[in-house]
Amino acid sequence: MKNDILARRYAKALFVVGKEENSLDDFAETLQGFAELYATTPEVIDGLTNRIYPADVRIKVMQEIVKASGVSSIMSNFLNLLAEKNRSDVLPEITKSFQTMVDEERNICQGTVVSAAELSPALQAKTKETLEKITGKQVVLKAEIDPSIIGGIVAKVGDLVMDGSIKTQLEGLKESIKGSE
Secondary structure (H helix, E strand, O other), rough: OHHHHHHHHHHHHHHHHHHHHHHHHHHHHHHHHHHHHHHHHHHHHHHHHOOOOOOHHHHHHHHHHHHHHHOOHHHHHHHHHHHHHHOOOHHOOOOHHHHHHHHHHOOEEEEEEEOOOOOOOHHHHHHHHHHHHHHHHHHEEEEEEOOOHOEEEEEEEOEEEHHHHHHHHHHHHHHHHHHHH
């Protein structure tokens, strides 16, 4: 919870600057790249967050990563500030909060559709269209496959979940049979 609050604060500050500079897409892309690097490279996590290393060493690690990546001066300053304030561990949450702010600014929401088998492009388009009508926003839809749902689809957009899976229907039927006994 504390990290979410911190993440929103940092993301909001970067969002304001990004909007002024007309660089929201660049900032989002850079943050995503750094969050992926942070999440997939244990050495980076260790070098940026391990308290065994003195603060100046952790700052130097971030400076070298930033220098090697060739990001803009604003992003360079932002990422170095995170290291100086010992907030590098909040980078994934900052990235998520920043992307949410960018999506809200553009009236976009992220969604997923889960099915037992791969959906045809026509069905994906129809699902996307339906979700856009319901939410009133442009939906960026990501498809996932989960054979355990047996059939049907589960669509999620923000807090909205529409579960039309066979698995859920069978569980409901099972509960109703138990209740009538």
